[in-house]
Amino acid sequence: MSTLSERILGATEGEYVDRKVDKAYAHDGTGVLALEAWKEMGGDRLGKGTGYFVQFDHIAPANNGTTATLQHELRDFAKRSSMQFSDIGCGICHQLMGEGAVLPGEIVVGADSHSVTLGAFGAFATGVGATDMAAIWLTGETWFRVPESVGIHLNGKLTGAAEAKDVALAYVGKLGTDGATYQALEFVGEGVRHLSMDERFVLSNLSVEAGAKTGLFYADDVTLRYLKEHGQETAGQEYEPCSYRQELEFDLADIVPLVAVPHRVDTVKPVDAVSGVPLDQVFVGTCTNGRYSDLARFARLVRGRKVAVRTIVVPASAAVLEKAIRTGVLADIIGSGCTLGTPGCGPCLGYHMGVLGEGEVCLSTANRNFKNRMGVGGEIYLGSVATAAASALAGEIASPEVG
Amino acid sequence: MQGKGTAVCLPADIDTDLVIAGRYLRTRDRSIWGTRVFEDLDPALAPRLKGAVIVAGKNFGCGSSREQAVHALREAGVVAVIAPSFARIFFRNAINIGLPLIELDLTCKEGSLVAFDLSSGWVDAGGKRHAIRPLSSRMQEILQAGGLVEYWRAHR
Numbered sequence: 257m258s259t260l261s262e263r264i265l266g267a268t269e270g271e272y273v274d275r276k277v278d279k280a281y282a283h284d285g286t287g288v289l290a291l292e293a294w295k296e297m298g299g300d301r302l303g304k305g306t307g308y309f310v311q312f313d314h315i316a317p318a319n320n321g322t323t324a325t326l327q328h329e330l331r332d333f334a335k336r337s338s339m340q341f342s343d344i345g346c347g348i349c350h351q352l353m354g355e356g357a358v359l360p361g362e363i364v365v366g367a368d369s370h371s372v373t374l375g376a377f378g379a380f381a382t383g384v385g386a387t388d389m390a391a392i393w394l395t396g397e398t399w400f401r402v403p404e405s406v407g408i409h410l411n412g413k414l415t416g417a418a419e420a421k422d423v424a425l426a427y428v429g430k431l432g433t434d435g436a437t438y439q440a441l442e443f444v445g446e447g448v449r450h451l452s453m454d455e456r457f458v459l460s461n462l463s464v465e466a467g468a469k470t471g472l473f474y475a476d477d478v479t480l481r482y483l484k485e486h487g488q489e490t491a492g493q494e495y496e497p498c499s500y501r502q503e504l505e506f507d508l509a510d511i512v513p514l515v516a517v518p519h520r521v522d523t524v525k526p527v528d529a530v531s532g533v534p535l536d537q538v539f540v541g542t543c544t545n546g547r548y549s550d551l552a553r554f555a556r557l558v559r560g561r562k563v564a565v566r567t568i569v570v571p572a573s574a575a576v577l578e579k580a581i582r583t584g585v586l587a588d589i590i591g592s593g594c595t596l597g598t599p600g601c602g603p604c605l606g607y608h609m610g611v612l613g614e615g616e617v618c619l620s621t622a623n624r625n626f627k628n629r630m631g632v633g634g635e636i637y638l639g640s641v642a643t644a645a646a647s648a649l650a651g652e653i654a655s656p657e658v659g
Numbered sequence: 660m661q662g663k664g665t666a667v668c669l670p671a672d673i674d675t676d677l678v679i680a681g682r683y684l685r686t687r688d689r690s691i692w693g694t695r696v697f698e699d700l701d702p703a704l705a706p707r708l709k710g711a712v713i714v715a716g717k718n719f720g721c722g723s724s725r726e727q728a729v730h731a732l733r734e735a736g737v738v739a740v741i742a743p744s745f746a747r748i749f750f751r752n753a754i755n756i757g758l759p760l761i762e763l764d765l766t767c768k769e770g771s772l773v774a775f776d777l778s779s780g781w782v783d784a785g786g787k788r789h790a791i792r793p794l795s796s797r798m799q800e801i802l803q804a805g806g807l808v809e810y811w812r813a814h815r
Contacts, residue, residue, distance in 0.1 A: 627677065
């Protein structure tokens with residue numbers, strides 16, 4: 257039987273195929289270069305049959321004149337060519353695509369490595385660079401090498417303070433940063449049905465940190481219910497037994513809170529092993545952990561108390577922010593002494609806000625802790641929302657309370 | 660497609676943030692990328708890359724999809740990159756921009772001469788000829804055209 261990647265791409269692993277792209281998206285970071293390549297290619301009209309999106313999330317709002325001018329051109333182009341355009345403040349591209357734009361079985365390409373996040377819908381979702389995106393604008397198509405697949409079997413349920421983020425760090429730690437290069441991850445097993453869409457997004461999101469081309473879940477009742485809430489009615493996907501190149505197995509009940517220590521995502525330790533490391537900043541947000549359920553969990557843990565270190569919270573989208581306002585989650589977060597950023601990528605990539613100073617240490621809910629990423633000489637520990645809350649309250653890395 | 664250059668040795672798992680830092684991405688002046696390439700790894704590296712063949716460890720180009728990483732290597736004068744494996748987006752980006760990548764686990768000797776022929780499938784280094792796996796036919800077509808921009812200019 258075939259893997260989900262083989263079923264969606266309609267070919268067997270190792271084959272090269274040209275395929276129509278169902279949804280294509282780019283952000284202000286990659287879109288600018290894609291637009292230059294598009295002009296050089298002599299692009300005039302968009303390839304037919306593909307949904308095109310541009311979202312401004314990386315430097316949002318613009319930090320200086322150069323950025324503003326580059327964004328101005330891309331904004332103009334996106335609007336003129338009738339792409340679906342989301343301006344600054346709407347949110348992170350992957351989150352916006354996940355709020356009802358992407359459907360199971362689709363081929364989705366984003367000009368960003370974390371496009372793998374949308375594999376959570378059972379879509380073949382993968383990242384490309386700017387020139388590949390320009391060619392997709394031109395033709396609506398691109399080429400793929402059908403990947404081999406890695407089976408990640410999940411059993412049981414998460415317990416205590418453990419979160420999907422801890423499972424994600426556990427599998428990246430096991431596979432290593434290149435353990436799944438050129439391959440696709442498939443998350444399967446009876447434990448999957450206990451995971452919400454928000455939790456599945458986290459697991460898919462980190463798949464590129466193991467080098468994977470995408471990280472897939474089969475669309476089930478949880479997927480269909482989520483899509484219905486976002487205005488989409490569609491059919492699910494049945495898992496068929498198939499052969500995997502590698503297989504990993506996790507009992508979710510055994511997962512404990514983990515952190516990735518500087519400067520590698522695959523250097524993973526229990527939080528207890530590094531508790532007490534003094535912090536200068538805590539950051540809650542990103543395409544990994546900036547969703548409503550993350551903000552609600554964080555708020556529940558800090559409510560009525562004060563954070564002991566500067567803490568920046570950035571909702572993944574305007575919809576997340578609006579819901580956090582409506583439910584009082586945001587009041588709890590602000591009341592605890594945290595500050596808020598515009599919905600978008602925030603400090604994750606060290607461009608324009610929340611940048612670390614020389615020697616400063618940050619506990620972040622993001623997905624990358626590469627050397628100097630958030631600022632020259634800064635150190636990044638990656639952890640869950642609960643670990644971020646406990647650490648923000650303590651002013652140092654601290655094990656999360658059960659919550 | 661043939662080429663040669665002087666070996667510059669780099670470790671495994673070089674991510675694209677290290678190739679070109681986020682703080683230099685927003686510019687119209689691409690020459691900045693050539694002078695700032697690898698700044699956070701070793702600020703003295705950039706001037707040594709003219710005519711260089713980078714020989715790196717596994718998983719070169721992991722992380723962010725930023726295509727500026729490939730432009731930075733080209734701007735600095737890098738001729739080709741040899742590594743046992745590349746991150747997949749970096750691999751596509753390099754082919755698309757016309758920077759040859761060679762999948763080969765090569766023992767690196769700093770400053771030695773490295774020559775290659777992608778069409779015939781070999782690398783000469785340290786007095787030895789190493790066979791390399793050919794690129795897919797599509798990738799060869801794109802590289803031969805000089806990159807994906809030129810490929811599509813010719814195919815429309």
